[in-house]
Amino acid sequence: MAAQPDFLWIKNDMSPDGRVFRVSRQAAQHSTILRALIEDFEGIDLWKKEQCIPIKIHVSDQCLSDVLQWAENTKTAPEKGENADNNKQVELAAEDMHFFREAITTSEKLYELLMLTDYLGIVPLYNMACQVVVNMIMGKSAEQIRRMLGISKDFTPEQEEAIRAETAWAYDEEQPPLDR
Amino acid sequence: MATHLTHLPPEILHSILSHVDPEDLSRLPLTCRLFNNFIKGNNLLWRAIYTNFLDEPPTKDLDFEQEVHDIVKLKRLCSPLDSTPDTEIQSHLPFVHRIVTRLLNHAITVPSLTTSTSKSTSTGTGTGARGDGDNNAPHPHRSSFFRSSRARTFPVSGNAQFLTDLFDSTRARRNFLTRSFLYERARALAVAGFADEPHQLDAYGDVSGSETDTAAEGDDDVSGGGPRPRPRRPRRTRTRFGWRRPRRPREAYQLSAKLHCLYGWGLGIEDGVRPGATEGEARRRAMYVARQRAGVYALACAKVYDLREYTAGNKWGPFLEEDEEGGGGVRVDWEKVEAILVVLGANIRSKGLERFPIFWYFWGKPFAGSWRGSYIPWSKDREQGKESEVKELDRMDPYGVAGSWLRVVSFLDFTDFFHFNFPIGDRLPRDVPRPPLDIAQATRLILMRIHVAKVEPAGPGDHPDYPVTHFRGFSRALDGAWDENAEADIRGTVRVTPEGEIRWTSFSVFHGEERWKSEGVQIGGIRSARGVVGTWFDKDFNPQGPCGPTAFWKISDREDTATGPRVLLEDLFPLIADDMEDELADDDEDSGDEVNLQVLDPFGPDWTEYELEDELAGLYYFDDEDIFDVEDVEAELEGIEGLHNGDDDEEEEEEDDDDYEDENEDEDEDDDNDNNSDDEHDDAGEEDGPAADLTHG
Incomplete structure (x- = not known):
């Protein structure tokens, strides 16, 4: 395929398959890393397949593909500026819900999504992924959380008892007074 | 390679976990070792959880884990759904008091003018007042230091909002804000809103509250104390005249009253007016209630206008009787402050003043600026962006005295006042409160403009860390045509008591002569927008009065306070x-x-x-009717029964004050017997005889 001027090429060096992905200029705007790259190298010819940008992160090509697909599909302008809040509560829009239902079906995939969006600085998607985890945790009992996140209990009964005592504050009993 | 969520790098875990609810952080450590290790002692994480919904605290070295623990517990105690029995919940009052005051102490503050808190003077002397140039303010939102509306003199605070939401629960208000003697008495007398709750006056030692209370009960003949059955019968708390006040203030009463003062004036239990309710609705209810004059209001009036509670020992102010040693300095009597707030709040509403935001921000909303440093300066110069020179004296004054203050003063017609305090053949024991006082009062609005006269070091009996500010100024009643009392000079002092409360003393000077004196305490602490609440009385402490409640709060700053026209x-x-x-x-x-x-x-x-x-x-809501619309002496000592008629006619419109009187006249006779002629019952003897302040349901 002919290299068009408005596409970047990305390849994950850590992935065994190592496919090369095409990223439109518009989609690249979602990633603070790619955006910075484009700004810094505006004059230079970035837009060739031979100029493939290597990334190094332990995620599958499937995940990279999903994320880039999301970026292509998401037209809303990403937040501009340095202080785009990296850490705020988000509501998931319907398309994004769809994305999470279709693409992120296991907690492994969620893990990869978090790693990758953090790496590429795709803040909105990262925040949404965080929120998805938060929603899995909120209001659940320890056992439910374990099941939800696929964690296995690795305490001895004694350890568990000790932690239970430490976290009793949330249930009932006096705390020693605090000095101001 | 582990691709498990628990193996995420710490920064990603952090950004996930900083979004969960505080309660979830109690369960996560139980899931697995990794979460446990990550969460425990992770002050940064706990801090993120804290600041998710609360203000950035002014002190940086908080143990946020502990803070969040306390807040979760507070939430649970205030929850309307918790299944714990109320009596058990009420026993946590000291904890609730501690955490609520702590949250208010950590609420967002506006930097003061004083040099002690403003580091930077690089851009000139006046900048501290605007909140810029003050680099130690940890708050990123500078704009919150400008008034969002001119009448809103305090900033939006996450802490205040959190507390407001907590106490939105009627159950929380009942459990923690109605534990003072005033409300215990309301329960005992089964006044509106409290009729179905048992009171605990028969056993002072048992009343909800901290265990430490029992230590103070010795003089009530409670030996052995504690909630267990006592071997010896306690001193009777009930006489045929009514229930005695405890001789010494009970800690639980004081704590609850203080919480109530910080909360605001109204609880929405006795009168159905919820703070923050829409104005039209609130006003309609208010007028209705004002006409009814029912319940706790009458009990609060009986406390506020009771001259026996104005003594040399409490300096005629809202203070506790001084210890015998007298060395401790004054301590605030929060139950008195609470009663004053109830009275003034109802009077303000019955005047319809609540519709002005400069009133309802303070008299209609919970936790309205009742924390220290909440006052946002405003003046037309500042609003127009002009820098203004801060005078040296103002800089030395940590209390932000200089400026204009809006003041409310209520008083009884003197005849009423006299009959209430000196009924014929008065045999009421000193420690039994007077019967409910349910009578029209006059309420005046006054504008005060004051400036710093001098700042002196703390004297004996003052908090050693704070100076004493002397102020002077001028006051004018907004009812300009009223009488010769309309204009007065003002002078007074502000100081900090040893326990850290801000005490205001002032004199009104007419034609060069001092006439009225006033003692008050600033709710929330230094430079709180909520302002000062207290008493006024004759400056010579005339044993025949008069006296009454007053409050004032700062509305604006002005640079030319020393000279300038007197018009305010x-x-x-x-x-x-x-x-x-x-x-x-x-x-x-x-x-x-x-x-x-x-x-x-x-x-x-x-x-x-x-x-x-x-x-x-x-x-200019005041006309002479306010003062004299209830002249009948018989009407003044009405019991409560008469006031609950017509619960259903709230749709009647506001203007007809007349039927308020009519309704009550029907009941006068019954109550007169009880109240006005106690001497006739002298021989009745038994303790269960007609009690002066009892109504028999």
């Missing part, structure tokens, strides 16, 4: 005008044209005459 209204007017603009904007976008205050230069030379006549009629 221009300090108030922009605030009221602003309110009206807001109101109009809310109602109807076009209606701005009708009044169009914006195009009038509110600071122009002629505005006072013009505007006040036309637009501020509501502030």
Whole structure:
């Protein structure tokens, strides 16, 4: 395929398959890393397949593909500026819900999504992924959380008892007074 | 390679976990070792959880884990759904008091003018007042230091909002804000809203509250103390005249009253007016309640106007009787402050003043600026972006005295006052409160403009870390035509008591002669927007009175306080005008044209005459009827029963004050027997005889 001027090429060096992905200029705007790259190298010819940008992160090509697909599909302008809040509560829009239902079906995939969006600085998607985890945790009992996140209990009964005592504050009993 | 969520790098775990609810952090450590290790002692994470919904605290070295623990517990105690029995919940009052005051102490503060808190003077001397140039303020939102509306003199606070939400639960208000003697008495007398709750007056030692209470009960003949059955019968708390007050203030009473003071005036239990309810609805209810004059209000009046509670030992102010040693300095009597707030709040509402935001921000909303450092300076110069020179004296004054203050004073007609305090053949024991006082009062609005006269070091009996500010100024009743009391000079002092409360003492000077004195305490602490609440009385402590409640709160700053014209209204007017603009904007976008205050230069030379006549009629709400509309002495000592008639006629409109009287006259006779002629019952003997302040359900 002919290299068009408005596409970047990305390849994950850590992935065994190592496919090369095409990223439109518009989609690249979602990633603070790619955006910075484009700004810094505006004059230079970035837009060739031979100029493939290597990334190094332990995620599958499937995940990279999903994320880039999301970026292509998401037209809303990403937040501009340095202080785009990296850490705020988000509501998931319907398309994004769809994305999470279709693409992120296991907690492994969620893990990869978090790693990758953090790496590429795709803040909105990262925040949404965080929120998805938060929603899995909120209001659940320890056992439910374990099941939800696929964690296995690795305490001895004694350890568990000790932690239970430490976290009793949330249930009932006096705390020693605090000095101001 | 592990691709498990628990193996995420710490920064990603952090950004996930900083979004969960505080309660979830109690369960996560139980899931697995990794979460446990990550969460425990992770102050950064706990801090993120804390600041998710609370203000950035002024001190940086908090143990946020502990803070969040306490807050979760507080939430649970205030939850309307928790299944714990109320008596058990009430026993946590000391904890609730501690955490609520702590949250208010950590609420967002506005930097003060004083050099002690403002580091930077690089851009000139006046900048501290605006909140910029003050680098140690940890708050990123500078804009919150400007008033969002001119009448709103305190910033939006996550802490105050959190507390407001907590106490939105009626159950929380009942459990923690109604534990003072005032409300215990209301329960004992089964007044409106409290009829179905048992009181605990028969056993002082058992009343909910901290265990430490029992230590103070020794003089009530409670030996052995504690909630267990006592071997010896306690001193009877009930006489045929009514229940005795405890000799020493009970800690639980005081704690609850203080919480109530921080909360605001009304609990929405006795009268159905919820703070923050929409204005129209609140007003309709208020008028209804004012006409009814029922319940706790009458009990609070009986406390506030009871001359026996004004003594040398409490300096005639809202203070506790001094210890015998007297060395401790004054301590605030929060139960007195609570009663004053109840009385003034109801009076303000019955005047319809609550519709002005400069009132309802303080008298209609919970936790309204009741924390230290909450006052946001405002003046027309500042609003126009002009820097103003801060005078040296003002810089030395940590209390932010200089400026204009709006003041409310209530009083009884003197005949009523006298009959209430000196009934014929008065045999009421000293420690039994007087019967409910249910009688019209006059309420005056006063504008005070004061400036710092001098600042002196703390004297004996003051908190050693704070100076004493002396102020002078001028006051004028907003009811200009009223009488020779309309204008007065003001002088007084502000100081900090050893326990850290801000105490205001002032004198009103007429024609060079001091006449009235006032003692008050600033709710929330130093430079709180909520202002000062206290008592007024004869400056010579005349044993025949009069006395009454008063409150004042700061509305604006002004640079030329020392000279300048004495007319003060221009300090108030922009605030009221602003309110009206807001109101109009809310109602109807076009209606701005009708009044169009914006195009009038509110600071122009002629505005006072013009505007006040036309637009501020509501502030001239006072006519002589206020003072004398209930003349009958018989009416004054009414019991409570008579006041609950007509619960259903709230739809009646506001104006008809008359039927308030009518309703009550029917009941007069029953109650007179009890109240006015106690001597006739002298021989009745038994303790269960007709008690002066009892109504028999």
